[in-house]
Amino acid sequence: KQEVTQIPAALSVPEGENLVLNCSFTDSAIYNLQWFRQDPGKGLTSLLLIQSSQREQTSGRLNASLDKSSGRSTLYIAASQPGDSATYLCAVLDSNYQLIWGAGTKLIIKP
């Protein structure tokens, strides 16, 4: 059974720092991995999608990597800003075409 883990559960860093969020999954048989952002009490915004055949995707200050064989993905945020404060969720699309979700990392960027 696929399980997705995100570490750390919460992270607080000063503005301007680069940071890495981690996502691990137990079964490498995935179709893709997605990173989402969720602001408090709101819906989810899709940030990046990495297909299983890809190694990384970039969008602006965000870079997501995927190492399927080791069951890991990272989300790198460069030059963090207070507006980046949110909960970041990763989800893998498993062999049954179901999205399996991590519990999220709550990120706080201190001005």
Place this chain on the structure above:
Amino acid sequence: SAVISQKPSRDICQRGTSLTIQCQVDSQVTMMFWYRQQPGQSLTLIATANQGSEATYESGFVIDKFPISRPNLTFSTLTVSNMSPEDSSIYLCSVEEGAGSQAFFGQGTRLTVV
């Protein structure tokens, strides 16, 4: 990318009543999903609603409690029936434009049952 409008954005309801949440998509999509996110938790899939067929419910969710309609390729509703305080959650609709494609979400409905 699909744009999803979800209504209401929040509501406070009395126990024993029902609430219907609407999800409108700006394009035709085959696959639509309803999720629940309880306080401090991640997302749990309630059901998959594909147009032209009955919704498929995940373990722990039943049609009598969460009836779903999917009358066309751009619209769906989820009803939370006979509510209790344990139903207080954020409810989210999501669409995928094809199997394995990027998932898009509505703004969520924050439900509080008192």
